[in-house]
Amino acid sequence: MIIDTQLASLFTAGALIVIGIFAAVFLDNLIKKVIGLAFIGDGANLFLIAMGYKPGGIVYIYLPGMARDWFAQNAAYPLPFALVLTSIVIGASTMAVMLGIIMVLYKRRGSLKASKVLGE
């Protein structure tokens, strides 16, 4: 099994998702849970962008002077790049709303422990 860039990225993405699920489920501090959830999102995004890998491929920017057919044969797959940009923005806004809610809850309850604030 040749460990090229794509395979290493897929393993890293898998590790990020597992670490993120562990943090979100087992850690008690709310901020640490949110960091774990950010890891899960990052792992999914890394997996998605790794789908666009092409061995020996070039960046998909059509510069003047390139032969059209050669460019179409050799460019890496551009679709995942657009999807990942959208996904990163969605992840950022979700994190922002979660952190805002945690700020309000901290002001009201005075604690960041999930068992105290959310456990009932």
Added chain:
Amino acid sequence: MNLYDLIVKRIKEGQIGSDGPVTNVSTSAMLTAEITLISSILVVLIMLRLVNNVIMIVAFLVVLFAALVSMPLMPKLKREQNDSLSNMTFYVILALAIVITLFYWGSLNV
């Protein structure tokens, strides 16, 4: 406390089997829910006749016996489906594991 201690505590508690008090207002609702739950599960088991008749009869009798022995099922079920985050997260991860195993290993090996 974190999730690990919660699971250990629940396993220890489950073996002793504690029952909370049931108030008057909700007695009829609790009884109806109990009967509904047991009869629905038994009717679902009859669908196993499409697989094998013997399996259906065995499963039906086993589940009927198990339900009658641990009769007040609804209070335990209601207590399990509470609103605490650790409880819900546990069932979410359990459901994820079941769905992935069912689809991946199940489809490959069946």
Added chain:
Amino acid sequence: MNLLIPLMVIVPIICALFLNLLHKKDRTVKVIAIALALTLPLLPILANYGLHYFGGYAPLAQNSAISAGLPSLITGTALNTFHPAITYAFQDAQKLFIFILGLVALLAILVSLYETKRPSGVYGYMMFMGVAAMMAIILTDDIFNFYVFFEIAALATVGVVLVSQIKGNYETALKYMILGSIASPLLLLGIALLLGVTGNVNITDIMASLKSGVVDPQNPVLLMACGLIVFGWLYGSGLPPFHTIKSAIYSKALPHGAALLQAFSVFTFVALGIIIIRIFSYLPFSQMVILGVSLLAMILGITMALLQTDIKRMIGFLAVGELGYIGIGLGLGTVSGITAGLFQAVNEVVITAFLFIGFGAIYYQTGESDIRKLGGMMVKTPLVALLVLLAGFAMAGVPPLNAFQSKLMLIQSSIQAGVPELGVIMILLSIVTFMTFMKAFHAVFLRPKPADLEIKNEKIPKATILALLVFLVVCIVFGLFPQLATGFLQNLSVSLAGGMP
């Protein structure tokens, strides 16, 4: 290209942005909200059927102007039939779904403007963004576009809960977001696996690749993708194990907000369920998993609903239970089963919104939603009592109201498919639903008023009564003439059932 199709998504988004800017200017907010909410049910009636291509063009096979200049390297392969755009498909089933969604949104927004003391631009923003997201989810033929609007709908749901000022809403919203942030990236991972195997995010193209053998359908990566997408489906629709947090969300939102949120859940269930059936119906397990999850949802939802003391929580669990009926229709896989399931979805949205707004009128009058503390409301508001009674009859399936027709069709299809046990369970749980509703109705309306119950607002706004009457008319019309709805669903059901083994 039909220009009214993108307007169905763009008009609610623009309205949402305006309402947010104009927050605190009460009259302007009210006028804009009502005017633009009136267009929501009108646009699907006026639009023609067709496809709309966002940011691209029609497939090369239909586009001889562009494909003439391309080498046969591209035009000779499957690339010729692929859609190089985000495709929105508007056919007869989408027309019915968007009309019902627009109607429920119009009435929920109308009630919210008159039941709150000051019309809130921010609340209107949340509701309109959620409606825009749902319209896009119903229309889209692109699975990543579906994911984007799915996330927007989740954020709008959280927004509706945060604004409600009910005790415990912030904690419930945070729990929903934490569970959602575990489930949504896994849905994205499933979509990434589909992209990696098929090279496409357009559902029609993925189906074509799988059918024609360009992609090997038995690839194990596709099995993993199916599992992850099914898990995301469980989160979006509020099926077990997410049913407790979904019903908690309904109980912590104001009743008109909850009426809109349950419409979001049902349409997410239908849209993602249709996507799963279209792509993965060749897998042996998919049908059984849909049936199994639906049975679990029905049994858990309706037995938990019996034990609740908060009315909104009870209706929330009943709504989860009714989702199970829709799932059984979709899981049966026959033409009549899928038609009955989708018809049940349409009825379910209307009836649950009817119940939420009806009991919401009681919440508006007393500020109380615990059935142990309520009573004697029949004397105060006999009209609302009658309308809520009819809503409860509708949910349980009493003729000549709409759920009777759809449940009858479901039971008939399950008998025709050779599994009458499902029909027996459906009848049993309908009886229990009726009992749950009558218990709540008796507690709120029929028994004598407790001494410490205070009436906060004497008069119920006319907007609420109007909304309840419109819902009643829809229930009666669909109950007496079910062909009005099932006529729209025939084509979709035939195309879905054709794929099932």
